[in-house]
Amino acid sequence: MALEHAILVSLLEQPGTGYELARRFDRSIGYFWTATHQQIYRVLKRMESDGLLAVRGLPQQSRPDKKVYSVMDAGRAALAQWLHEPIEPESIRHELAVKIRGAAFDDPSALIREVERHRKAHSDRLAHYLAGEQRDFTGPTAPGPLDAGQELQHVVLRGGIAYERMTIAWLDDVLATLHRLSGTQPRD
């Protein structure tokens, strides 16, 4: 159900098409909720027929219509209601951790490459988040006093930054452990 609510939040921040939403889910919103365009199109259609969203079809020459969605009162109400319901604290699903425990039944040193790859992906993501933070919140290009929405976006982004930093430190710990177990030298 959370995809529906993530879409409502995103469309309240800014109306847009399914395609645009998919791109936002690859960027800001996607920092904490992912979705493919297939899923987004399907859910948008359902939400529209449920009366939560309004569509405005922009006819384009020699292309299918661009469909710009925006949130109706019923959608805003649905979001408000969800905000007042308690949700379960997340439980993590970390495939790499399964692999690490599985390495006990295989060759631990074979995992080193994979862990290094993940470390790089997380450190890239961290750099990306930090650049976004500079741009939108802390750097000279940032707007002046922030409104509530921006403050909340910033605190969520700080969460993403903290998550990536923690993950990188942990992966270093994992790498050190794997090297220790396989008697190899950690490089750099």
Added chain:
Amino acid sequence: MALEHAILVSLLEQPGTGYELARRFDRSIGYFWTATHQQIYRVLKRMESDGLLAVRGLPQQSRPDKKVYSVMDAGRAALAQWLHEPIEPESIRHELAVKIRGAAFDDPSALIREVERHRKAHSDRLAHYLAGEQRDFTGPTAPGPLDAGQELQHVVLRGGIAYERMTIAWLDDVLATLHRLSGTQPRD
């Protein structure tokens, strides 16, 4: 697919019944991969018919048979193969973060209670992890020199601990932000 592999790891560490697996998924394995008993029973059945697992039925008086599963060579091979395939770095799915951004379109102070509840859940989980770490790895009751499997279990547990600590610190940041926005006093 990862549930299959998590089950293989768990059954390699120790054969067991579906029910026992479900409990392990509420404890150690579940620190990084969750599953309900329904899912586990279904996947166990499939894995058995795929020849990855062996079942030994223990007839019990006046009860349905207890089915103890263990990993066959094909299962071990399937795990080994998976270990050598690269996987995508995880993307987080954090419902609470969706709520926090959504709070901009509702009353931010209404979220404080919910965030405090999550903070408590994470701090309970942290205490639980730390107790487990003392018991199995760092305390006086811990076994002597650890084997590779235990080292790897420990590093995964350290990841869980780091995750909970990071999350608690972040939720404190969120609470401070929510209080600031709603002009209320943070209570200790």
Added chain:
DNA sequence: CTTGGCTATGCAACGAGTTGCATATCAAGA
């Protein structure tokens, strides 16, 4: 003595999410 919780397995239905494919136009680069 009854209620609730634990052990133990399972079906049925549904909802969430992924993967592969298909369509169609346009612009930039090889």
Added chain:
DNA sequence: TCTTGATATGCAACTCGTTGCATAGCCAAG
């Protein structure tokens, strides 16, 4: 010129995961 990539939407088939329910005996607390 041909290919690649971006824009833009969508179907079909599938797997994954959740929820509700059912069975069935055991044990402990109120």
